[in-house]
Structure formats: structure tokens, C-alpha cells
Amino acid sequence: MITEQVRTEVLAALRRMAQGDFHIEIPPPEEDAELILAVNELALNLRRWVEEGQSLVGGDLSVHFGDGGELVDLLRDIQANLRHLVWQARAAAAGDLTQSVEAMGELAEVFNGMLRSLREAQDALMHKNDELDAINAHLQQLNQLKDDFLSIVSHDLRSPLTSIIGHAQLMVEEEEERELEHQRRAMAQRRALDAIVRAGNRQLDLVNDLLDLARIESGRITLSLQPGRIGDVLAESRDLMVGYAGDRRSEVELQVPVDEPEVRFDHARMLQVVNNLLSNAIKFTQPGERIECGLTWSTPGEITVYVRDHGQGIPLEEQPLIFDRFAQVRSEARQGMRGTGLGLAISKTIVELHSGRIWVESRPGEGSTFLFTLPLASRS
Amino acid sequence: MRLLSWDDLGNTKAGRPNLGPHTTVHFYRLLLLSMKRALEEELGPEPVDRMLKHAGEVAGQLVYHQFLAQARDLYSLVRDLSHFFKVNRVAILRMEQANEQEMRFVFTVRESLSGSRAPSTDPARCSFDEGFLSGILSSFYGRRVEVNEVESWGKEQRVSRYEACSQPVLMQVSTHEHQAPSEVAA
Numbered sequence: 001m002i003t004e005q006v007r008t009e010v011l012a013a014l015r016r017m018a019q020g021d022f023h024i025e026i027p028p029p030e031e032d033a034e035l036i037l038a039v040n041e042l043a044l045n046l047r048r049w050v051e052e053g054q055s056l057v058g059g060d061l062s063v064h065f066g067d068g069g070e071l072v073d074l075l076r077d078i079q080a081n082l083r084h085l086v087w088q089a090r091a092a093a094a095g096d097l098t099q100s101v102e103a104m105g106e107l108a109e110v111f112n113g114m115l116r117s118l119r120e121a122q123d124a125l126m127h128k129n130d131e132l133d134a135i136n137a138h139l140q141q142l143n144q145l146k147d148d149f150l151s152i153v154s155h156d157l158r159s160p161l162t163s164i165i166g167h168a169q170l171m172v173e174e175e176e177e178r179e180l181e182h183q184r185r186a187m188a189q190r191r192a193l194d195a196i197v198r199a200g201n202r203q204l205d206l207v208n209d210l211l212d213l214a215r216i217e218s219g220r221i222t223l224s225l226q227p228g229r230i231g232d233v234l235a236e237s238r239d240l241m242v243g244y245a246g247d248r249r250s251e252v253e254l255q256v257p258v259d260e261p262e263v264r265f266d267h268a269r270m271l272q273v274v275n276n277l278l279s280n281a282i283k284f285t286q287p288g289e290r291i292e293c294g295l296t297w298s299t300p301g302e303i304t305v306y307v308r309d310h311g312q313g314i315p316l317e318e319q320p321l322i323f324d325r326f327a328q329v330r331s332e333a334r335q336g337m338r339g340t341g342l343g344l345a346i347s348k349t350i351v352e353l354h355s356g357r358i359w360v361e362s363r364p365g366e367g368s369t370f371l372f373t374l375p376l377a378s379r380s
Numbered sequence: 381m382r383l384l385s386w387d388d389l390g391n392t393k394a395g396r397p398n399l400g401p402h403t404t405v406h407f408y409r410l411l412l413l414s415m416k417r418a419l420e421e422e423l424g425p426e427p428v429d430r431m432l433k434h435a436g437e438v439a440g441q442l443v444y445h446q447f448l449a450q451a452r453d454l455y456s457l458v459r460d461l462s463h464f465f466k467v468n469r470v471a472i473l474r475m476e477q478a479n480e481q482e483m484r485f486v487f488t489v490r491e492s493l494s495g496s497r498a499p500s501t502d503p504a505r506c507s508f509d510e511g512f513l514s515g516i517l518s519s520f521y522g523r524r525v526e527v528n529e530v531e532s533w534g535k536e537q538r539v540s541r542y543e544a545c546s547q548p549v550l551m552q553v554s555t556h557e558h559q560a561p562s563e564v565a566a
Contacts, residue, residue, distance in 0.1 A: 099459050
């Protein structure tokens with residue numbers, strides 16, 4: 001028999017537990033304590049199982065369940081199911097959508113349905129990917145075709161152009177080479193011709209000088225004296241000497257007064273004298289230096305004709321000799337510019353045949369002035 | 381001793397044209413338990429426990445190389461093994477935890493052929509199942525994986541929780557490079 005007090009407390013505790021209140025701990029009485037202790041143990045176990053279940057529901061899947069019969073077995077099963085779902089979800093998250101959950105009723109159906117939907121979406125996505133891959137491959141093929149076309153076209157266009165341009169350039173270069181060669185040949189021919197002409201003229205001068213000299217020495221030279229202006233002879237000679245000066249580019253300044261008096265002279269011989277003096281002045285003058293030729297009549301009854309250069313000048317010791325036959329100035333500056341050595345001797349003879357005088361005024365380094373006189377026509 | 385092969389099980393389609401390849405769970409348990417009982421009478425319970433575990437390993441290796449060798453990772457292995465269990469009405473497998481770096485796994489098997497609703501007083505009741513799962517995992521990882529039942533519960537639907545682990549080996553085969561069974565005893 002249990003006491004009324006124990007009976008009352010046990011019934012109250014059981015009713016509370018039936019309502020879900022497991023926080024029960026009845027102080028054990030002195031009598032019938034075994035029943036109260038059993039009720040307390042039941043309440044304690046129920047509290048522990050609830051707490052373990054709450055941990056599981058709260059997401060702690062590692063909770064360890066103690067002994068507890070079918071109720072704890074049920075919690076273990078739920079725990080195993082939840083762990084398996086987590087593992088399956090991880091498999092799906094890793095890309096394996098082929099998993100399936102068994103024996104979990106509606107939960108399994110929902111979970112498997114979700115995986116199935118994901119697989120279908122994945123399949124659709126892969127199908128789209130395949131389509132995109134196919135499109136991409138087609139585009140790449142088209143792009144390759146375009147590249148090939150451009151390559152072929154550019155090659156076919158460039159190759160002939162390269163050939164055309166190359167041959168044209170070759171022809172231009174050959175033509176330029178021909179022109180250069182032609183110019184070189186022309187210049188060489190011109191130089192040769194110039195050399196021939198110069199040599200011929202020099203030979204001619206020599207022959208003429210020798211003939212003149214022979215005539216002079218034999219007394220067979222005669223003058224045809226006519227009145228005239230010696231300035232005309234100077235101008236004529238200067239015009240002739242322009243061609244003679246050629247590339248020496250010496251400027252011959254004519255200094256003839258407009259009112260020059262007339263003199264009587266043999267035109268050809270006087271031209272010979274002036275040519276001789278002017279050509280010597282050009283010959284012994286550096287390019288660019290000025291040459292002056294003209295006349296004055298400051299001395300009564302005669303005019304003085306002069307040809308002045310600004311060249312090397314003539315050494316004093318040689319000046320008395322330069323009108324001698326075959327006399328030539330020996331200075332180094334005059335090397336390579338030798339004439340026949342007869343021009344000044346012939347000029348001296350011609351001037352003297354005109355009753356004139358010829359001389360030179362020169363200082364080394366300051367140039368030379370050749371002068372000769374002719375009597376005025378009025379006096380003769 | 382000649383290695384056991386799947387062909388040794390015979391052609392059930394030709395050999396059982398009327399009855400087919402299936403039998404009942406009871407007959408399977410009858411065969412297993414009677415064999416176990418006879419062996420225990422001859423050899424004692426401990427050697428039989430080892431023998432059943434060894435037999436399970438041989439069966440697991442055979443099943444692995446016959447049906448599961450294409451699994452490329454643990455996910456696909458569990459998927460294929462679960463499918464194999466379901467098709468052959470063997471059990472329901474739930475992988476709970478897997479740590480391949482530490483080679484520790486926890487999984488449960490319910491509705492097992494050998495254990496569900498059987499008397500739970502026999503400590504060697506799951507030896508064959510332990511060996512079978514060990515044979516599967518050892519073949520998959522190329523190293524020995526021990527499987528032990530750590531919990532069991534339920535009366536109507538008995539559930540066994542297993543832990544599997546592998547001790548480090550000196551010459552470890554690559555995790556997913558599966559080897560053919562080296563010693564499948566006949």
C-alpha cells in the first residue's frame with residue numbers, strides 16, 4: 001500500500017509529465033521512496049532526451065544519445081537521416097546530382113525531387129552549353145574562314161603588288177643607274193672633248209705663235225692700220241675670253257670711257273695682243289678674283305691700255321725676262337699653266353710695230369698689270 | 381587456392397528458369413545462421429566470428445569489382461552501393477559522416493538482410509556485414525579499411541551504425557586508384 005501523499009504526488013507528477021513538463025523532482029518521503037525515486041528518474045531521463053532532441057533539432061548532429069529505448073532509437077534514426085541528408089547535400093554541392101535518399105518518406109521525395117530538378121536544370125544548362133559550344137565552334141569556323149579568306153586575299157593581292165613594285169623599283173633603279181652612267185659617260189666625254197679642244201687650241205696657239213714668230217723674224221709681217229676705238233677690241237676680247245675663262249669664273253671688268261679717243265691699229269693683231277694679255281690674266285687668277293681691263297689717255301698723244309689681275313704677281317727678278325721668247329715665269333703657283341712662252345714676245349713685237357710700248361707692273365702677291373701704249377690717231 | 385569469381389555463383393537465369401534469381405530473407409538468414417551455428421559448434425564463437433568477417437570481405441571485394449569499380453569518388457561509390465543494396469533488397473545505406481583525409485567514416489545500415497528484427501543478443505550477428513563493408517571500402521581505397529559496428533538500435537527495424545577507419549600504410553595506393561582484389565579466397 002502506498003500512502004495517500006505519495007499517491008497524490010505521483011499522480012500530479014505524471015499529469016505534469018503528460019502535459020510535457022518534465023522538470024519534476026519530488027523530495028523522497030521516508031516511506032514509499034522507491035516509487036518517488038522512479039518517477040524522478042523518469043522525469044530526469046525525459047528531460048535529458050528532450051534536451052538531446054532539442055540539440056539535434058537545433059542543428060547539432062554530433063550529439064550522442066544515451067540509452068533510452070525506442071524513444072532514443074527514434075532520435076538516433078532522425079539523427080542518422082539528418083546526417084545522411086547533409087552528406088547528400090554536400091555531394092550535390094560538389095556537383096554530384098545523381099544521389100538519392102531512401103526510406104525517409106516525404107522528406108526523401110522532396111529531397112530527391114529537388115535533386116531531380118537540379119539534374120534537369122543541369123542537363124538543360126549542359127544542353128545550352130552544348131548548343132553554345134556548337135555555335136562557338138561554328139563562329140570559330142567562320143572566323144577561321146574569314147582569317148583564311150583574308151589571308152588568301154591579302155596574299156593574292158600582296159604578291160602581285162610586291163612583284164609589280166619590286167620590278168618597277170628595279171626598273172627605276174636600272175634607269176637611274178643608266179642615267180647616272182650616261183651622265184658619267186657624258187661628263188667623261190665632255191672632259192675628253194674639253195681636253196681635246198684645249199690640247200688642239202694649245203697646239204693651234206703654238207703653231208700660230210710659231211708662224212707669227214717666223215713672220216716677225218723674217219720681216220714678212222705687215223699691219224693693216226685703221227682708225228678705231230681700242231675699247232671695242234677690249235670688249236670683243238672680253239667676250240671671247242668669257243668662253244675661255246669657262247669654269248674659272250673670273251669676272252672681267254671693262255673700264256672704257258665713253259669718250260675714248262681713236263687710235264690707228266691693226267684690228268686682228270691688236271685683238272691678238274689683248275687676247276694674249278687677258279688670257280694670261282685669267283690663267284693666273286684664282287676663281288672669283290676680279291680682272292680689270294681698260295684704257296686711259298693721261299699721257300699726251302697716246303693711250304695706255306691695261307689689263308690688271310689680282311693674282312700671284314710676278315717675281316721682280318723675272319719681270320725683265322717675261323717679254324723674251326720662250327720666257328715663262330717659274331713660280332710654283334704658275335706650274336701647270338704654261339703657254340708656249342711666245343705670246344708676250346709676239347705681243348711686244350706687235351705693240352712696237354704700232355709704235356707703242358709694253359711693260360708690266362707687278363708685286364708678288366698683289367697681282368700684275370700689263371700695260372701698252374698706242375699713239376692717238378690724231379698724232380699719227 | 382583458386383580465387384572466387386562472380387561466375388562461381390552460377391547462371392541463375394538458366395539454372396532457375398521457373399523460380400528466378402530471388403529468394404527470401406528468411407532463407408538467407410537460415411543459411412547464414414545455420415552455417416554459423418554449425419561452425420561455432422565445431423570451432424567456437426571467436427574463430428567463427430573472424431571467419432564470417434573474412435567471408436564478408438571476400439564478398440565485398442567481389443561485389444566491388446563486379447558492380448562498383450567504376451565509382452570515381454566516394455559520392456559515386458555510396459550512390460552505386462546504395463543502388464546495389466536497393467536493387468538486391470540487401471539493406472538501406474545512409475552515409476552519415478566521411479573524412480577521407482583522416483580515413484574515418486560513419487554510416488548506418490537498416491533493414492539489413494542479416495540483422496533486421498533478428499535477436500540482438502548475438503555479438504557476432506554483424507560480422508559478415510562488417511566484413512562485407514570492409515571489403516567494399518578496402519577495394520575502393522586500395523588499402524585496408526576496418527569496419528566495426530558501434531551502435532545498434534531498434535526492434536522492428538533494426539539499425540546498425542558502423543564506423544570505418546584505416547591506419548596509415550607505408551606504401552599507400554592513390555586514393556582513387558582502385559586495385560583488383562589481391563587475395564580473394566575461394
